[in-house]
Amino acid sequence: MSIPPPPGPQQPQGPYQPTPPYPRQASHGQPYQPWTQGYSPYNRPAPVNGLAIASLVFGVLCCLPGVGLVLGPLALRQIRRRGERGTGLAVGGTVLSAIGLVLWGLMLASGGASAFWEGVKEGARDGASISLAKGECFDAPGGRLAGETRDVDVVPCSGRHDGEVFAAFRLRDGDYPGDESVGDTADARCYVLRDDYAMDGWAVPDDVDVYYLTPTEESWSAGKREVTCLFGSVTEGADLTGSLRNDETVLDADQVAYLKAAHLLDAALATAPDSAHVEDDLPGHTAWAGRMSAALDRQARVLRGRTWPAGARGPVRSLAAAADRARAEWTKAARAKDADAFHAHYDAGLGLLDPKAAVPARTALGLAATPPTAERGEGGGSPRTPDAPDAPGVAATEV
Incomplete structure (x- = not known):
C-alpha cells in the first residue's frame, strides 16, 4: 500500500493520481509552451520597461519635454515586442511631455521663459551668502x-x-x-x-x-x-x-617683537571702565590703572629682554625707561583714595606715554614713523580719556 504525498499548491487534494509524462508536442502539433502566468513560487513578473520610466520622469519634470515625447513611443514598441510592463507609464510620459512642449512653446512666444530664468537667477543671488x-x-x-x-x-x-x-x-x-x-x-x-x-x-x-x-x-x-x-x-x-x-x-622678527610689546599697552588701554566719570566708578578706574601698571611693567621687560639691531638698541632702551616712569604714576593712580588723586597721577602717567617718543625706535626698525593724527596708543589703539564722551561706533554692513 502506497501513501500519497500531502497536497501542495500545485496539487489538487483527493486520491492520488499518478501524473503521466508530458507529451513532446501539444495536440495541435505546436511546440509546448510552459505557462508564464499563474500561481507558482518560481514565477517571475515581467520587468518594467526602462524607457517607459524615463519617459514619465522627463514628462513630470517638464524641463526636457522633447526627450519624454521621444522615449514614450519607443517604450511602447519595446513593450509589445518583449512582453514587458509599463504601458501606462509610457502613455503618461508621452502625454505629459506633449503638454510640457506646448507650454514651453507658449512661454517662448510670450517672453515668459526669459522672465522665469531671471527670477531663478535673482532667487539664487538672494539666497547666496x-x-x-x-x-x-x-x-x-x-x-x-x-x-x-x-x-x-x-x-x-x-x-x-x-x-x-x-x-x-x-x-x-x-x-x-x-x-x-x-x-x-x-x-x-x-x-x-x-x-x-x-x-x-x-x-x-x-x-x-x-x-x-x-x-x-x-x-x-x-x-x-x-x-x-x-x-x-x-x-x-x-x-x-x-x-x-x-x-x-x-614683517621681520624684530618688527614683530616690537609691535607685540606695544600691543601689551594697547590691550590694557582698551579695558578702561564704561563709566566715563571717575567719581561714578572710582574702584573701576583704579582697577584699570592697576592693569595699565602691569602692562607697562611687562612691556619694559620685553623691550629690555631682546637683542635688537645696533641702530635700534639706544631708542628701545629709552622707551623701556619711559615705560618705567609711566608705570610709577599708574601704580599711584591705582592706589588713589579719591577722584582728585586719581586724576593727578593719571594725567602724569598718560603724559609719559607720548607717541612721539617711539619715533626713533620705529625709524630704526623700519616701521611707520609718523604718529597718527588721532589720539592713539603706541601700537595704534585709542586710549579713552576719563570724563570724555565715547567715540561713535561704526555702522555694520549686514548680509
Whole structure:
C-alpha cells in the first residue's frame, strides 16, 4: 500500500493520481509552451520597461519635454515586442511631455521663459551668502559699507577698492540673537582681531576704520553664522589703495617683537571702565590703572629682554625707561583714595606715554614713523580719556 504525498499548491487534494509524462508536442502539433502566468513560487513578473520610466520622469519634470515625447513611443514598441510592463507609464510620459512642449512653446512666444530664468537667477543671488576670505579686497554696491548688501565684487588689493577683509569668525548656533546682540559681538571681536592682521596701527590711515558683514535674521534662518571683519574708509566716497596687511607674513622678527610689546599697552588701554566719570566708578578706574601698571611693567621687560639691531638698541632702551616712569604714576593712580588723586597721577602717567617718543625706535626698525593724527596708543589703539564722551561706533554692513 502506497501513501500519497500531502497536497501542495500545485496539487489538487483527493486520491492520488499518478501524473503521466508530458507529451513532446501539444495536440495541435505546436511546440509546448510552459505557462508564464499563474500561481507558482518560481514565477517571475515581467520587468518594467526602462524607457517607459524615463519617459514619465522627463514628462513630470517638464524641463526636457522633447526627450519624454521621444522615449514614450519607443517604450511602447519595446513593450509589445518583449512582453514587458509599463504601458501606462509610457502613455503618461508621452502625454505629459506633449503638454510640457506646448507650454514651453507658449512661454517662448510670450517672453515668459526669459522672465522665469531671471527670477531663478535673482532667487539664487538672494539666497547666496557673501563669502570673502582673509586678505581679499572687494567693491560694495554703490561703494557703501553701511546698510544691507547681498553681493560684492572681489578685486585686486593693489588697486582701488572699498574694503579689505582682515578676519572672520562664526557665531554660535541657536535662535537668532537679535540685530543689537550680533552687532555688539561683531564690534568687540573685530576690533580685537584687527591687530593680528594690521599689527602696526601707525601704518593704517587715519580715515580707515573697522566694518563688518553680519547675518540678518533672514540669512540666519538659511544657516548663515559667519561675521566678516574688514577695513574701510569712513570718508564718504573715498577708496582704499593697496593692502593694509602687516603681520608675520610681511614683517621681520624684530618688527614683530616690537609691535607685540606695544600691543601689551594697547590691550590694557582698551579695558578702561564704561563709566566715563571717575567719581561714578572710582574702584573701576583704579582697577584699570592697576592693569595699565602691569602692562607697562611687562612691556619694559620685553623691550629690555631682546637683542635688537645696533641702530635700534639706544631708542628701545629709552622707551623701556619711559615705560618705567609711566608705570610709577599708574601704580599711584591705582592706589588713589579719591577722584582728585586719581586724576593727578593719571594725567602724569598718560603724559609719559607720548607717541612721539617711539619715533626713533620705529625709524630704526623700519616701521611707520609718523604718529597718527588721532589720539592713539603706541601700537595704534585709542586710549579713552576719563570724563570724555565715547567715540561713535561704526555702522555694520549686514548680509
